Amino acid sequence: MQRLKIQPTESSFSIDLNIEKGEFIFLGESRPENAPRFFDPVLDWLNDFENLMINSKRNYDLKVIFKLDYFNSTSTKYLVDISKVLKRIGDIDNVNQTVEWYYKEIDEDIEESGRELIEWTGLDIQLIPYD
Amino acid sequence: MHRSNEYISFFLDRFDVIYRNISIIKHETITHILADLKSSLEINFNLKKKIYSIVNELLENTLIHQSGDDSKVEIAILKSENAYRVITFNTSSLDESYDLLEYSSNINALSHSELKTQYKEKLLTGEINQKGTIGVGMELIRLKSKNKILISTEEYDDKRMIIIDVKIDID
Known part of the structure; x- marks a missing residue:
């Protein structure tokens, strides 16, 4: 599978899904003009990756990093869907996944969103504050 | 207008107008207004973020329900000692306006916990609609504003x- 790298814009995340490095990174702000056009390829890629891991015999270490500033309500829906896929990926026996959710220490909104994703999807997320 | x-x-006996903008509503307009707010609102981080989010959801709402490609939206932000108000003015078709009124009335009738449950259920089980959104903008605005x-x-x-x-009380 090819690495999926999406450059950030003023209204969309930077996304880097790098299989070779074992690192998936989501950064920035998300309120894309056309949310399905932006997020559907990301979900398709993650679903393909899930199938790859189900059919793979080798152990795989994966670190997922979210460091987000702001996302609108529709982007929240896509983050829920992404978290559901990550939960399934993390449940695959040969995958050793960690998910880190960074939030500014004073940012109650992003911290609460991280907690909601844990509660709503069951995804094991480490909440990590930073200055 | x-x-x-x-x-x-x-409202002018109690509130000052701290921001006002009239533009043709486009995605770029929202980006411009949000950038204005980021640079001009000198208030505490979480209140600023709350207003930013409400402004964005309101403007995205006007973009979705606009009456034509060159529709204008006016946004005003008012401030008093105890609260902010974010107000949008735009035009829409009759059907769209009825749908929006019905949707908002339903949202306003819900308690905080009912609203939170509806918001969560839509995010967990809802589908993206034909307009490319999940349709929880008003729920989010009410949850954030608490009004x-x-x-x-x-x-x-x-x-x-x-x-x-939308009125946002200063805690």
């Missing part, structure tokens, strides 16, 4: 003017 002056004037959304529509030329007014 004459009507917006009239509406805003009702009812004041919405009114009235005839404006051959369309409907929609006025949405």
Whole structure:
């Protein structure tokens, strides 16, 4: 599978899904003009990756990093869907996944969103504050 | 817009207008207004973020429900000692305005916990609609503002003017 790298814009995340490095990174702000056009390829890629891991015999270490500033309500829906896929990926026996959710220490909104994703999807997320 | 002056004037004994913008509603307009807010609102981080989020959801709402490609939106932010108000004025078709009124009335009738449950259920099990959104913008605005959304529509030329007014109390 090819690495999926999406450059950030003023209204969309930077996304880097790098299989070779074992690192998936989501950064920035998300309120894309056309949310399905932006997020559907990301979900398709993650679903393909899930199938790859189900059919793979080798152990795989994966670190997922979210460091987000702001996302609108529709982007929240896509983050829920992404978290559901990550939960399934993390449940695959040969995958050793960690998910880190960074939030500014004073940012109650992003911290609460991280907690909601844990509660709503069951995804094991480490909440990590930073200055 | 004459009507917006009239509406805003009702609050001027208690509120100051701290931001006002009239533009053709496009994605770029929202980006521009949000950048204005980021640079001009000098208030505490979480309150600023709350206002930023409400402004964005309101403007995205006007983009979705606009009456034509060159529709204008006016946004005003008012401030008093105890609260902010974010008010949008835009035009829409009759059907769109009725749908929005019904949707907002339903949202306003819910308690905080019912609202939170509806928001969560839509995010967990809802589908993206034909407009490319999940349709929880009003729920999010109410959850963030902790107030009812004041919405009114009235005839404006051959369309409907929609006025949405959200009050955000300063904790």
